[in-house]
Amino acid sequence: MTATPVTAPASAPAISALGLRKSYGDKVVLDGIDLTIPEGTVFALLGPNGAGKTTTVQILSTLIAPDDGRAQVAGHDLARRPERVRAAIGVTGQFAAVDNLLTAEENLLLMADLRHLPRPEGRRRAAELLRRFDLTEAARKPVSTLSGGMRRKLDLAMTLVGDPRIIFLDEPTTGLDPRSRRTMWEIIRELVVDEGVTIFLTTQYLEEADQLADRIAVLDQGRLVAEGTSEELKRIVPGGHIRLRFATPGELDSAARHFGAAARDPEELTLRVPSDGGISTLRAVLDVLDAADVRAESLTVHTPDLDDVFLTLTGHGTPATATEMTR
Numbered sequence: 030m031t032a033t034p035v036t037a038p039a040s041a042p043a044i045s046a047l048g049l050r051k052s053y054g055d056k057v058v059l060d061g062i063d064l065t066i067p068e069g070t071v072f073a074l075l076g077p078n079g080a081g082k083t084t085t086v087q088i089l090s091t092l093i094a095p096d097d098g099r100a101q102v103a104g105h106d107l108a109r110r111p112e113r114v115r116a117a118i119g120v121t122g123q124f125a126a127v128d129n130l131l132t133a134e135e136n137l138l139l140m141a142d143l144r145h146l147p148r149p150e151g152r153r154r155a156a157e158l159l160r161r162f163d164l165t166e167a168a169r170k171p172v173s174t175l176s177g178g179m180r181r182k183l184d185l186a187m188t189l190v191g192d193p194r195i196i197f198l199d200e201p202t203t204g205l206d207p208r209s210r211r212t213m214w215e216i217i218r219e220l221v222v223d224e225g226v227t228i229f230l231t232t233q234y235l236e237e238a239d240q241l242a243d244r245i246a247v248l249d250q251g252r253l254v255a256e257g258t259s260e261e262l263k264r265i266v267p268g269g270h271i272r273l274r275f276a277t278p279g280e281l282d283s284a285a286r287h288f289g290a291a292a293r294d295p296e297e298l299t300l301r302v303p304s305d306g307g308i309s310t311l312r313a314v315l316d317v318l319d320a321a322d323v324r325a326e327s328l329t330v331h332t333p334d335l336d337d338v339f340l341t342l343t344g345h346g347t348p349a350t351a352t353e354m355t356r
């Protein structure tokens with residue numbers, strides 16, 4: 030048999046990884062991660078604090094080497110062609126490169142210099158990014174005076190100076206207020222739609238993954254415990270629930286008799302009734318309580334979050350975060 034010359038197919042994945050492992054001392058951080066991320070898509074790595082998200086980003090962006098496994102990013106082998114990988118990617122997030130003493134504009138120009146853009150081109154690019162991210166007013170202010178949301182935007186703008194085809198966003202909205210979070214989501218969506226970049230995103234928020242990602246992988250203690258579209262994940266993870274709290278164990282018991290599928294917590298005196306979060310199910314729950322003549326002390330509507338995903342997929346809640354380093 031003669032070998033056919035192999036050319037990269039047009040649909041070669043933007044990122045593929047096989048068996049990535051990383052330990053620090055005795056602690057296994059990544060325990061065999063496989064990934065395939067098609068070009069032009071958004072991939073979300075979902076996991077609680079300490080799951081290994083940043084470590085994965087650091088490996089795929091060549092900042093640290095895995096102990097084992099291999100990966101290709103933008104068509105280049107991570108171990109053999111790290112400089113080509115670096116030229117094709119942008120990384121923002123927990124190791125933000127923003128200089129607080131410089132202004133937003135100076136930061137962008139500095140980045141353009143680092144990327145060896147000719148001066149006029151650098152100025153043009155900086156101005157365009159400031160406009161696009163609504164940072165024009167902040168352009169001449171030192172970064173130290175900007176809000177958290179503006180810094181994140183600047184951080185992302187700095188990444189875009191280099192025109193990366195693949196962008197790693199490590200927890201892009203952690204700590205942001207809901208409004209800034211939505212702005213960031215808009216920006217990310219535009220990047221994908223307008224420029225066809227591939228986004229590798231890490232997040233602790235199920236809602237964020239749901240909003241942005243074509244595919245979501247759930248990382249727990251160094252392993253991927255689920256992967257699929259948001260729809261597929263939601264099919265595995267039960268929807269939200271309505272949580273009813275009662276004043277006495279007696280009332281809890283009488284209510285529990287009327288809700289077949291509900292989970293009782295006798296210590297908290299609560300009942301967890303499955304619900305899609307819609308108004309009609311809420312009304313139905315209230316009607317049942319009325320009909321049974323039981324009074325609930327309080328009621329909360331709960332949409333599914335990372336905790337629900339973890340309880341379902343792993344049988345345990347999100348691991349305690351108190352002892353984790355903040356990195």
Ligand SMILES: Nc1ncnc2c1ncn2[C@@H]1O[C@H](COP(=O)(O)OP(=O)(O)O)[C@@H](O)[C@H]1O
Nearest residue numbers: 053058077078079080081082083084085354356
């Ligand atoms: N340089 C390091 N030295 C020792 N332990 C580390 C180092 N980097 C990460 N870890 C540990 O690896 C685990 C995963 O960390 P990380 O990838 O930062 O998680 P995440 O980003 O999901 O919060 C944590 O337990 C963390 O303490």
Ligand SMILES: [Mg+2]
Nearest residue numbers: 082083123356
């Ligand atoms: Mg992290």
